[in-house]
Amino acid sequence: MDERTGLPVVGMVGAGQLARMTHQAAIPLGQSVRLLADSADDGAALVARDVTVGDYRELADLRSFAHGCDAVTFDHEHVPNAHIEALEADGVNVQPGSAALRFAQDKLAMRERLTALGVPCPVWAPITTAESLQRFGDDAGWPIVLKAATGGYDGKGVWVVDSVDDAAAVLASGTRLLAEEKVEIVRELAADVARSPFGQGAAWPVVETVQRDGICVEVIAPAPELDDDTGEAAQALALRIAHELGVTGVLAVELFLTARGLVVNELAMRPHNSAHWTIEGARTSQFEQHLRAVLDYPLGTPDPTARWTVMVNLLGGPEDVEPKGIDERVHHFMAHWPDVKLHLYGKQFRPGRKVGHVTVCGDDLTALRERAAAAADYLMHGGPHD
Amino acid sequence: MDERTGLPVVGMVGAGQLARMTHQAAIPLGQSVRLLADSADDGAALVARDVTVGDYRELADLRSFAHGCDAVTFDHEHVPNAHIEALEADGVNVQPGSAALRFAQDKLAMRERLTALGVPCPVWAPITTAESLQRFGDDAGWPIVLKAATGGYDGKGVWVVDSVDDAAAVLASGTRLLAEEKVEIVRELAADVARSPFGQGAAWPVVETVQRDGICVEVIAPAPELDDDTGEAAQALALRIAHELGVTGVLAVELFLTARGLVVNELAMRPHNSAHWTIEGARTSQFEQHLRAVLDYPLGTPDPTARWTVMVNLLGGPEDVEPKGIDERVHHFMAHWPDVKLHLYGKQFRPGRKVGHVTVCGDDLTALRERAAAAADYLMHGGPHD
Numbered sequence: 137m138d139e140r141t142g143l144p145v146v147g148m149v150g151a152g153q154l155a156r157m158t159h160q161a162a163i164p165l166g167q168s169v170r171l172l173a174d175s176a177d178d179g180a181a182l183v184a185r186d187v188t189v190g191d192y193r194e195l196a197d198l199r200s201f202a203h204g205c206d207a208v209t210f211d212h213e214h215v216p217n218a219h220i221e222a223l224e225a226d227g228v229n230v231q232p233g234s235a236a237l238r239f240a241q242d243k244l245a246m247r248e249r250l251t252a253l254g255v256p257c258p259v260w261a262p263i264t265t266a267e268s269l270q271r272f273g274d275d276a277g278w279p280i281v282l283k284a285a286t287g288g289y290d291g292k293g294v295w296v297v298d299s300v301d302d303a304a305a306v307l308a309s310g311t312r313l314l315a316e317e318k319v320e321i322v323r324e325l326a327a328d329v330a331r332s333p334f335g336q337g338a339a340w341p342v343v344e345t346v347q348r349d350g351i352c353v354e355v356i357a358p359a360p361e362l363d364d365d366t367g368e369a370a371q372a373l374a375l376r377i378a379h380e381l382g383v384t385g386v387l388a389v390e391l392f393l394t395a396r397g398l399v400v401n402e403l404a405m406r407p408h409n410s411a412h413w414t415i416e417g418a419r420t421s422q423f424e425q426h427l428r429a430v431l432d433y434p435l436g437t438p439d440p441t442a443r444w445t446v447m448v449n450l451l452g453g454p455e456d457v458e459p460k461g462i463d464e465r466v467h468h469f470m471a472h473w474p475d476v477k478l479h480l481y482g483k484q485f486r487p488g489r490k491v492g493h494v495t496v497c498g499d500d501l502t503a504l505r506e507r508a509a510a511a512a513d514y515l516m517h518g519g520p521h522d
Numbered sequence: 523m524d525e526r527t528g529l530p531v532v533g534m535v536g537a538g539q540l541a542r543m544t545h546q547a548a549i550p551l552g553q554s555v556r557l558l559a560d561s562a563d564d565g566a567a568l569v570a571r572d573v574t575v576g577d578y579r580e581l582a583d584l585r586s587f588a589h590g591c592d593a594v595t596f597d598h599e600h601v602p603n604a605h606i607e608a609l610e611a612d613g614v615n616v617q618p619g620s621a622a623l624r625f626a627q628d629k630l631a632m633r634e635r636l637t638a639l640g641v642p643c644p645v646w647a648p649i650t651t652a653e654s655l656q657r658f659g660d661d662a663g664w665p666i667v668l669k670a671a672t673g674g675y676d677g678k679g680v681w682v683v684d685s686v687d688d689a690a691a692v693l694a695s696g697t698r699l700l701a702e703e704k705v706e707i708v709r710e711l712a713a714d715v716a717r718s719p720f721g722q723g724a725a726w727p728v729v730e731t732v733q734r735d736g737i738c739v740e741v742i743a744p745a746p747e748l749d750d751d752t753g754e755a756a757q758a759l760a761l762r763i764a765h766e767l768g769v770t771g772v773l774a775v776e777l778f779l780t781a782r783g784l785v786v787n788e789l790a791m792r793p794h795n796s797a798h799w800t801i802e803g804a805r806t807s808q809f810e811q812h813l814r815a816v817l818d819y820p821l822g823t824p825d826p827t828a829r830w831t832v833m834v835n836l837l838g839g840p841e842d843v844e845p846k847g848i849d850e851r852v853h854h855f856m857a858h859w860p861d862v863k864l865h866l867y868g869k870q871f872r873p874g875r876k877v878g879h880v881t882v883c884g885d886d887l888t889a890l891r892e893r894a895a896a897a898a899d900y901l902m903h904g905g906p907h908d
Contacts, residue, residue, distance in 0.1 A: 140563055141868050142848045159569070160549045163542060164801075166852075166866030166878070168569045177526055183545070183554045185569055415550075419861050419883075434857035441827060441883070462528045466552075471820035475805050480552025482527050492552070497805075497827070 137206060143167050144431050147202060149192050150211025151178035153481035153490065154407045154423075157415070158211075159184045161423035169427075172201045179482035180211070195219045202228045207430045209385055210406050213241045214287070231333065231384040231430035232405045239381050240405040244285040244314050253380055255373065256399050258392075259317040266300050266307055269315060273300070276317040285312040294350060319399055325359050325391040326410035327374035330425040330435055333384050338425065338435040339371040340418055345390070345410050351488070354509070355447040357413045357440065360501060370398055377403070386411065386426045409449065409490070414438075416477055416495050417445030442497035446504045448512040450492035452485040465515050473511045523592060527552050530817050533588060535578050536597025537564035539867035539876065540793045540809075543801070544597075545570045547809035555813075558587045565868035566597070581605045588614045593816045595771055596792050599627045600673070617719065617770040617816035618791045625767050626791040630671040630700050639766055641759065642785050644778075645703040652686050652693055655701060659686070662703040671698040680736060705785055711745055711777040712796035713760035716811040716821055719770050724811065724821040725757040726804055731776070731796050737874070740895070741833040743799045743826065746887060756784055763789070772797065772812045795835065795876070800824075802863055802881050803831030828883035832890045834898040836878035838871040851901050859897045 138145050143166045148155045151173035159169040159180055172190050173181040181187045190197035192215045199222075202208050207229045220234035232240075239246040247260045261272045263282065273280045282303055284293035296318060297303040306313065324347060329339045341358035359367065374389040377400075388408030390401040411422035420428075420436030428435050462485070469478065473496075480492040494515070496508045524531050529552045534541045537559035545555040545566055558576050559567040567573045576583035578601045585608075588594050593615045606620040618626075625632040633646045647658045649668065659666045668689055670679035682704060683689040692699065710733060715725045727744035745753065760775040763786075774794030776787040797808035806814075806822025814821055848871070855864065859882075866878040880901070882894045 137849070138568075140568070140870075141866070143852070143866070144849060156549060160546055163546045163569050164863070164865040166848075166864075166868055168868075181571070182524075182526070183549050183571055185567070185571055185573070187571070419863075428856065433853055434860065436856065437861040439861070462552075463523070463530060466529070467819055470814065470822065474820065475823040475825070477550070477805075478552075479550040480527070480529070482552055482554075484526075 138168070141166055144206035145170055145186075145204060146427055146430060147172065147205035147208040148180075148211050149198070149201070149208065149215055150174075151180035151184075151187065152211050153179050153483070153492075155180035155211040156183060156481055157412075157421075157479070158407060158423045158426060161421055162427055165424070165427060167427070170201070170205060172197065182482045193219075195222055198223060199226065202226070202230075205229075207231050209426070209430045210237075213237065213405070217241055233382065233384070236382045236384070237405055240403050242285050243283055243402075244312065246403055247314060247316075249381065250377070250400055253377075255377065256397060257316075258319050258399055258401075261315055263307075263313040263315045266304075269303055269307065270300050272315045273297075276315070279318050281316045281318050282306060283314050283316065285314055292350075319392050319394050322393045322395065323359075324401070325362070325370060325393055325398070326355070326408070327370040327389045327391060328386060328408060328411040328414075328422060329371065329374040329378055329389075330386050330422070330429045330438075331375070331378040331383050332429045332435060333432045335379070336435050337375045337378060338420075338438045339375055340411060340414060340422070340438040341440055342367045342370045343410055343413065351449070351451065351490075352409050353449050353451070354505070355410050355413050356501070356505070357417050357445045357447075366393070366398065373398065373400075385429045386422050409493075412479070412493050413445040413447040413495055415479070416497055417442055417447075443499045444501045444504055445495060445497045446501070446508045447493055447495045448508040449490055450480075450494065450512055450516055452487050452489040452491050453516045454487050461518075462515075465518060469511060469515050472514070473507060476508060476511045478515075524554070529553050530592035531556055531572075531590060532813055532816060533558065533591035533594045534566075534597050535584070535587070535594065535601055536560075537566035537570075537573065538597050539565050539869070539878075541566035541597040542569060542867055543798075543807075543865070544793060544809045544812060547807055548813055551810070551813060553813070556587070556591060558583065568868045579605075581608055584609060585612065588612070588616075591615075593617050595812065595816045596623075599623065599791070603627055619768065619770070622768045622770070623791055626789050628671050629669055629788075630698065632789055633700060633702075635767065636763070636786055639763075641763065642783060643702075644705050644785055644787075647701055649693075649699040649701045652690075655689055655693065656686050658701045659683075662701070665704055667702045667704050668692060669700050669702065671700055678736075705778050705780050708779045708781065709745075710787070711748070711756060711779055711784070712741070712794070713756040713775045713777060714772060714794060714797040714800075714808060715757065715760040715764055715775075716772050716808070716815045716824075717761070717764040717769050718815045718821060719818045721765070722821050723761045723764060724806075724824045725761055726797060726800055726808070726824045727826055728753045728756045729796055729799065735874075737835075737837065737876075738795050739835050739837065740891070741796050741799050742887070742891070743803055743831045743833075752779070752784065759784065759786075771815045772808050795879075798865070798879050799831040799833040799881055801865070802883055803828055803833075829885045830887045830890055831881060831883045832887070832894045833879055833881045834894040835876050836866075836880065836898055836902055838873050838875040838877050839902045840873050847904075848901075851904060855897055855901050858900070859893060862894060862897045864901075 147170040151171040170186040343357040344359035346354040388404040533556040537557045556572040729743040730745035732740040774790040
């Protein structure tokens with residue numbers, strides 16, 4: 137509790153864009169998020185007051201950071217689960233807790249648990265040897281998807297392989313692996329929900345996510361032409377997973393829509409790229425909702441504020457952008473797209489890096505998609521924008 | 523320019539709620555507002571990284587604060603105009619500049635200038651002696667409104683007096699004074715606009731403001747049942763004042779609607795309480811727009827995002843609220859009004875002090891007003907909320 141305000145202090149481990157946007161959402165709640173940053177120049181650390189620079193892999197750093205926090209939560213899933221258990225043993229209120237987070241940190245554990253719950257997943261198997269991979273590929277059909285059980289994100293730690301030979305280097309690396317069938321994807325969806333320790337749940341409309349090279353580039357809310365039954369089934373599935381796994385805070389369930397129905401791809405137990413659109417597009421943003429949930433406050437209304445909301449990620453281009461270059465582009469962006477909302481994360485631009493996003497709300501989906509894509513393309517690559 | 527991000531640095535003198543909400547709006551623009559705070563515990567200082575504690579009445583403090591800012595702007599109008607002129611002489615980019623700010627700092631100068639421009643004002647006169655007050659009151663009709671030319675806010679520095687005797691203490695104090703007729707007010711409106719140094723202007727819909735004891739308690743956007751001609755005239759008037767006075771950033775024009783038409787009450791050249799509703803209720807909030815304007819960025823769309831938006835101020839009640847008391851109330855508030863948006867300013871609660879506001883958007887104005895008022899009343903006073 138902050139003695140000056142009488143309001144709670146949420147500590148967030150990590151100071152990237154998710155922490156930055158969570159701090160932004162904390163301000164109107166009368167709060168100021170406490171950050172454990174890798175560096176004082178991390179995106180969130182640039183804009184927050186209460187910043188500790190430390191190492192999330194060191195229990196001692198986590199312990200001193202957690203002292204005085206009413207709840208501790210996460211910007212990423214890389215904190216060792218044993219450290220989270222140790223914090224819990226200390227009496228720290230960690231949300232989501234270690235028992236839930238395990239399933240966002242370890243894809244093998246996630247697949248085992250979801251399969252046990254009867255949640256539809258791709259055909260999958262743990263892979264420890266070339267023989268087990270050969271057997272899996274022969275059964276499921278090549279190519280298959282090989283995944284590192286831990287540590288992957290944005291397409292990293294994922295390999296599509298045609299044969300055991302193709303996977304030789306990965307197999308030899310000693311990485312814990314699982315294999316999944318390469319499902320025929322009709323489209324990719326995300327069901328984003330929040331759940332509080334008390335057990336209250338809230339679901340945003342199901343969205344469509346558009347990927348390029350394994351990275352989300354665009355989100356459309358709600359998912360266009362999704363039949364009501366499928367949308368409601370996806371929401372119910374996400375709320376059920378949140379309940380069964382004891383998730384608190386935001387849970388993002390990445391889904392494949394396939395010919396045989398919905399299949400769970402990945403889980404994230406934190407604010408997630410697929411729900412950035414909620415800042416403008418929903419009555420309660422995912423960042424506010426995450427704070428409410430981890431503090432066991434009652435949840436806010438997840439209703440949309442517009443017919444359509446389109447979010448497009450800003451991915452650093454291959455060109456170097458001089459620092460002054462981005463400011464000039466921001467001028468032109470603002471002149472040309474006065475209703476498109478900009479979100480910059482305070483990060484250095486590097487090829488393929490998520491450095492921001494843009495969001496636009498309205499009634500004409502085709503026009504919104506075109507304008508958001510053009511605005512993002514101009515911001516990242518310059519050049520003509522008509 | 524922040525070398526890490528390539529984006530500009532706005533310095534704001536003052537660290538109250540306006541600076542707090544401006545910092546919140548700066549985050550998605552990739553910026554971090556630099557604050558000159560009276561105290562490290564000021565509302566905005568609690569949530570921002572780049573905070574200098576200093577005295578806005580000291581030119582030396584202002585000078586060192588302004589160093590490295592791409593633009594310097596204000597949370598309040600109390601910085602001595604001569605200091606602002608000195609900063610300008612140093613080459614600091616102050617927005618709004620001293621020449622414009624003078625008319626927000628000095629009501630005598632404002633009345634003279636607006637009258638010269640033919641802008642409708644209440645009948646007014648400078649008051650230096652009991653005789654001049656007697657003459658004014660006899661002409662305009664008692665009671666009249668006596669105002670301190672400088673330093674007033676939220677009803678302070680304003681006296682309704684029935685006679686010269688009634689004004690004896692104020693007259694004797696040596697305060698620079700003006701008198702205004704007590705106009706018959708049909709309703710109070712505000713026309714909020716923004717203007718950039720380049721000369722671009724943008725106007726939000728005209729709102730109705732509801733006052734109690736000289737303090738704004740509620741804002742309804744747009745002003746209900748206002749005929750289009752009057753609304754457009756109010757917007758045009760505000761844009762004209764912004765142009766004629768060379769205002770940059772947000773200009774709030776407080777208006778009386780009277781039997782003889784619109785009359786200007788006050789001007790503020792900064793984000794203003796009458797436009798807090800724009801955070802949720804407009805595509806571009808006044809805080810984002812103020813940043814865009816003072817940086818000479820192109821302005822954002824001021825279009826509303828909902829049919830109606832109602833904002834109600836949270837004014838500290840006569841009861842003391844224990845620090846823990848507010849957190850418990852926030853729980854109940856969130857449970858009961860999941861779609862009403864909370865804004866707390868990080869301030870100590872004191873009777874009559876603006877410590878936050880709530881905003882709600884929707885289609886049924888009567889219901890919105892009732893719910894926003896009930897939510898605010900509960901947060902400030904506790905008790906039943908059905």
